[in-house]
Amino acid sequence: LANLTALCEHVLQPVRDAVGMPLHVNSGYRCPALNKAVGGVDTSQHVKGQAADIHAQGMQARELFNKIISMEIAFDQLILYPTFVHVSYNSEGNRNQVLYAKGVEV
16 A cells, blocks of 8 residues: 555656646556466566556557656656556665567657
8 A cells, every 4th residue: 555655646646747637547556366367477566556557548658658757757667568658666766767668669
């Protein structure tokens, strides 16, 4: 719960405010069984409540991705997928790592 709260306070709400519209969470916290069922890795930050896969209606994933980068907020990982953005936050320290999913042009 503390991890989810930190993710919302430090990343999701600031991003929502910046884009001026609700964010849709495709995937947030996943219990280990669900994470395994969807093909997530054992070290997924979703299992820790530190990550969310998001999109905003009317915005391309790349546009949202670029907006988050331009905000200069702390995040652990920001990954661009074709139709959504994965963002994570770690209260114990963030890497501000920007990545592109396989098959997505840099």
